[in-house]
Amino acid sequence: MSMETNITLTVNGSVVTLEAPPAARLLDVLRERLGLTGTKEGCGEGECGACTVLLDGVPVNACLVAFGQCDGREVTTVEGLGSTAHLTPLQEAMVTEGGAQCGICTPGMLLSAEALLREEPRPTEPQIREAIAGNICRCTGYQRIVNAVNEAARRREARS
Numbered sequence: 001m002s003m004e005t006n007i008t009l010t011v012n013g014s015v016v017t018l019e020a021p022p023a024a025r026l027l028d029v030l031r032e033r034l035g036l037t038g039t040k041e042g043c044g045e046g047e048c049g050a051c052t053v054l055l056d057g058v059p060v061n062a063c064l065v066a067f068g069q070c071d072g073r074e075v076t077t078v079e080g081l082g083s084t085a086h087l088t089p090l091q092e093a094m095v096t097e098g099g100a101q102c103g104i105c106t107p108g109m110l111l112s113a114e115a116l117l118r119e120e121p122r123p124t125e126p127q128i129r130e131a132i133a134g135n136i137c138r139c140t141g142y143q144r145i146v147n148a149v150n151e152a153a154r155r156r157e158a159r160s
Helices: 026-033 089-096 106-119 125-131 143-159
Strands: 005-011 014-020 052-055 058-061 074-076
Touching: 014 026, 026 052, 052 106, 058 106, 089 106, 089 143, 106 125, 106 143, 125 143
Parallel strands: 005 074
Antiparallel strands: 005 014, 052 058, 052 074
8 A cells, every 4th residue: 555645736737636556656646646648658767758747958768767856846747738729839840841750759758848948949960869769659750740849949939
């Protein structure tokens, strides 16, 4: 029997308090307790990046983060980027450039790319490749994702 603790964190801009075991994986809490199923489980070992979320703005593998480490922190999932009705420039570019195919890696790719674009609004191709290096994609060959991030940077610049 595991002990549950109240943990308060900000998820996609909303403050939430949840009772859960501190050793529970952030991935499981997001999916099972909050219904945020955009965060995918691929390998469960921190190798594939499908579960990438932003923790205080930094990409992390949610399968490796203990929920107890999140008290007082901010988590952004793919659901926090935009909505179907209001896609972000990055989400739009992933669609138009063919960077999203089967969809398993897409949420993690989006969050890794979002973190990069927040820090470096005009990244080079090597910077983009380094930022998404922790995310495995079996469908695109990565070039379409790189193109999408480049296009998103152009779209963001045009909107500002």
